[in-house]
Amino acid sequence: MNKFLGLIIAALIALTALPSAAQTLAEASKAYNEKQYEKALTLLETLARQEPDNAQVFLLMGHTARRLERWAAAIAAFERSAALEPDSVASHISLGFLNEKIKNPEKAKAAWNKVLDLAQNEKTKELARKHLNNLP
Numbered sequence: 001m002n003k004f005l006g007l008i009i010a011a012l013i014a015l016t017a018l019p020s021a022a023q024t025l026a027e028a029s030k031a032y033n034e035k036q037y038e039k040a041l042t043l044l045e046t047l048a049r050q051e052p053d054n055a056q057v058f059l060l061m062g063h064t065a066r067r068l069e070r071w072a073a074a075i076a077a078f079e080r081s082a083a084l085e086p087d088s089v090a091s092h093i094s095l096g097f098l099n100e101k102i103k104n105p106e107k108a109k110a111a112w113n114k115v116l117d118l119a120q121n122e123k124t125k126e127l128a129r130k131h132l133n134n135l136p
Contacts, residue, residue, distance in 0.1 A: 021047060021050060021051050021054070024043055024047045024050075025057060025060070027043055028040045028043035028044045028047065028060060028064075029060060031043065032064055032067075035067075037064050037067045037068050038068070040060070040064045041061065041065060041068065044057055044060060044061040044064060045061070048061060053084060054084070055080075055081045055084035055088065055091075056081075058077045058078070058080040058081035058084065059077070059078070059081040059088065059090060059094075061073075061077040061081075062074045062075075062078035062081060062091070063094070065077055066094070066098065071098060071101065071102050074094075074098055075095065075098050075099070075102075078094045078095045079091075079095065082095065082114075087118055089115060089118050089119055089124060092111045092114040092115045092118065093111070093115055093124070093127070093128075095107070095108075095111035096108050096111035096112040096128070096131055097131075099111060100131065100135070105135045108131070108135055109132060112131045112132045113128075113132070115127070115128040116128045116129065116132075
């Protein structure tokens with residue numbers, strides 16, 4: 001019984017030594033702010049596997065992948081963030097910009113129209129209108 005109890009205690013110590021999701025997200029944010037994008041992306045990819053329903057993880061992942069010019073990964077992350085939080089203006093703005101960048105006007109239009117629907121701020125709505133007017 002002592003051996004079993006020892007194993008349980010060792011497992012509990014190992015679990016408490018792991019960083020929490022909030023700590024990992026904070027560390028990824030710090031790495032992003034310090035322009036350590038590869039480090040941030042690695043942390044976020046791990047965190048995304050642990051917390052697949054955390055929209056904030058995917059939003060930061062999208063911004064990080066965008067900084068690394070990994071367009072497909074950035075779009076996938078922003079799409080996941082938008083799916084988890086459909087009212088996220090930030091996710092839809094990013095999708096609008098990135099779909100314009102990769103020359104996907106239909107998806108860009110859908111994103112900018114979503115921004116128009118969701119935005120509370122007139123400046124944000126004007127940004128969306130401007131981009132919609134410039135799309136083919």
